[in-house]
Amino acid sequence: MTDRYHHGDLRRALIEAAVEALGETGPSALSLRAVAKRAGVSHAAPAHHFGDKAGLLTAVATEGFERLADALDRAWRTTGDFYAVGAAYVRFAIDNRPYFETMFRPELLHPDDPDLQRAEARSRAGLYRGAGDPPADGGYNPTALAAWSLVHGFAELLLAGNFPQAVADDPDAAFRAVATVTRFEVE
Amino acid sequence: MTDRYHHGDLRRALIEAAVEALGETGPSALSLRAVAKRAGVSHAAPAHHFGDKAGLLTAVATEGFERLADALDRAWRTTGDFYAVGAAYVRFAIDNRPYFETMFRPELLHPDDPDLQRAEARSRAGLYRGAGDPPADGGYNPTALAAWSLVHGFAELLLAGNFPQAVADDPDAAFRAVATVTRFEVE
């Protein structure tokens, strides 16, 4: 199974190898050849399945958005609480750092990929739920924007190491404190 | 002055060339050799002044934090309004995208560089002003964290193209709307 010429599910294996490598090097330093070596295939094998380096990262990002959407749905379903969804967003960023770090870097992706956009839409829908009325045609819901900005900014600044040590030591508590002092007036 | 062997202020010229290039390619695709060519020097000249590719990006990020601190100070000085400082943060991200995009990518920088850390501290101080009491020793002020998260997340999501078109068309109005529905309870 492992040393066949036809791998079986090399696409899957490459994505997993990429996530591993991303955890060690970060998305901008990812090496396609290193991913291929990790999966035990030749250096040009990834290109066959993903076309591009950006194609591989797009596949990773797509899977990331799917997982994020799942996590947000689960949080909403089990608690019905708007803030719990936000906490789940932050948790996801911490637990799935390799995914999260590639999901919001359009310059490394194929941003127009249909699968990616579908997964993005699923995540957005899961996040917006509970933020009042959905936006009118072409418009936006300020409350939804505000909530997304808050949780996303918290996650980014946390991962980038811009917060004090105490935040990194107990991010959940820190986010709870942040959520406690923040009120969104649903209009 | 321009074609001397000793350039005069090559360091400065390289930073400016880097910012130009960053505006076109983004920080992860920046090529040192392209920067050198743009500045009209040999391909190894940047290494002499900055040691590293990360060193050059660190210099750019440092200058970015200085400029951000200036912008935040100015906003506070002229308005005395907490939300105006937030708006200035978002404006800075839009107007100085090449800087902003490199400032929060520690994996591309030398995060322990003393000059960088000084400039970061200046920005943080400018942002925290007006967010209630400064944090206790080793602790954090939840209101300051929340405000920073909100403006930073808004800026990141905007630049990454994750917001509806209407937001991109008039970001200032969108941020005003976001700030209007958000209340921070200073404790």
Place this chain on the structure above:
DNA sequence: CGAGGAAACTTGACACTGTCAAGACGGCGG
């Protein structure tokens, strides 16, 4: 059953990258 063709993967090459060592150049103090 066996031939043909498509799909999966490899091999080799190319231009480009960052980094390093060694050398050429230029201004400055003695």
Place this chain on the structure above:
DNA sequence: CCGCCGTCTTGACAGTGTCAAGTTTCCTCG
């Protein structure tokens, strides 16, 4: 005028992504 040191160049090296061509395997259809 000499020597020296900081500034920059030249040349080389290993590693990168991508592309074209070749090889291997599987599947299907006669």
